[in-house]
Amino acid sequence: MFKAKFLVSAFFLAFSLPLAAQDCLPENIELSSQAAVDNFQENHGPCDRVPGSLTIRGDDVVNLDGLAGLTSIGIGIGFAFVTNLADTEGLSSLVSVDGFLIF
Numbered sequence: 001m002f003k004a005k006f007l008v009s010a011f012f013l014a015f016s017l018p019l020a021a022q023d024c025l026p027e028n029i030e031l032s033s034q035a036a037v038d039n040f041q042e043n044h045g046p047c048d049r050v051p052g053s054l055t056i057r058g059d060d061v062v063n064l065d066g067l068a069g070l071t072s073i074g075i076g077i078g079f080a081f082v083t084n085l086a087d088t089e090g091l092s093s094l095v096s097v098d099g100f101l102i103f
Contacts, residue, residue, distance in 0.1 A: 021071070027052035028075070034058070037090075038066040048093075050074060059083045064090025072096040 024047035031037050037056065041047070049072040056064070057080040067090045076099025079085070 021049050022047040024048075024050045024070075028055075029053070030055040030057065031061075032058050034060050034062060037061055037064060040066040041069070048072075053078065053099075055080065057081050061085055064088055067091055069093055074098060076100060078102070 022045070024044040026044075027050075029044055029050055029052070031040065031054070036043070048069055050070065051074040053075040054070075054073050055078045059081055061082050062084050063086060070091065071093055072095060077091075077097055078101035080102075
């Protein structure tokens with residue numbers, strides 16, 4: 001009986017942990033190149049929410065695919081000097097953003 005309860009608990013825990021929201025570190029993040037965007041999860045995660053601000057800058061940023069999976073940004077998202085960005089498809093998982101700036 002104990003073994004069955006343990007297995008059920010372990011199964012539930014294993015499948016519920018990935019569903020928990022994880023904050024990215026640090027709280028405020030600036031990505032200043034395509035490589036920084038591409039390596040976002042490696043450098044700041046694994047995570048799905050930026051508790052502070054996210055700033056993306058640089059004319060070599062052409063896509064935001066490395067940000068796929070982000071669901072919320074606390075303070076806001078800003079774009080500065082991002083002249084070659086074709087679309088924002090990489091942000092399609094966002095559900096909540098408190099602010100938006102384009103420079």
